[in-house]
Amino acid sequence: MIVVLCGPGGVGKGTVAAEVVRRVPMLELSRSWTTRAIRPGESPDAYTFVTRERFVAAVEAGFFLEWEEFGGQLYGTPRPEGGVGSVLLEIDARGATTVRRLEPSSLIIGLEPPSLEVLRDRMARRGDGEHHIERRLAIASEEMVLARTVADHIVVNGDLANTVEEVVGLIEAWMVARSRG
Structure with missing residues (x-):
């Protein structure tokens, strides 16, 4: 659900x-993924911070339920894991x-x-x-x-x-x- x-x-x-x-x-x-830099004071686990190359590879592998580009940065939601x-x-x-x-x-x-x-x-x-x-x-x-x-x-x-x-x-x-x- x-x-x-x-x-x-x-x-x-x-x-x-x-x-x-x-x-x-x-x-x-x-936990969503993003290619943007971590903000000052932001928790390092607020997102999975990755390079654009790693993000694009995950898109190509069908890893995300949804993903968007906003302000030149990529944001995506991993598909829920089984169980x-x-x-x-x-x-x-x-x-x-x-x-x-x-x-x-x-x-x-x-x-x-x-x-x-x-x-x-x-x-x-x-x-x-x-x-x-x-x-x-x-x-x-x-x-x-x-x-x-x-x-x-x-x-x-x-x-x-x-x-x-x-x-x-x-x-x-x-x-x-x-x-x-």
Whole structure:
């Protein structure tokens, strides 16, 4: 079973996903691959950081469930391994659209910021440069519109505790419904 948490960069997907996985033990977080450099202060296990050559070889081998190029960098979600019960993907809305097409029964939850100004502040706090922030904000509204077309639910990430509680509730309800057939 695949659960997707999608939304624009800086919305808090990683923070929410880490808390959700902590609270829902049968859910395993998929670690995406990227060719971008690690950000200052970013955890080295936030992504599998690889060269473009290694990433392209993985694409050619059919390793990814979905992958995208954004800002000149490649990002991809490995296919879930056999034996994994439920997996949580933390990806953008374009990737969620691909997952919906390939795995129609997946649960897709879109995360949105309370406002674009809050989104700007979050990106600045995580160390993104002004040029990067402006570029990401320019497409954030489009990403949110796309997420609304593909997501089963939209959650506004204003307060972390409330957001996590809402997302966990949605996932648990979905899992119960799936187990009943």
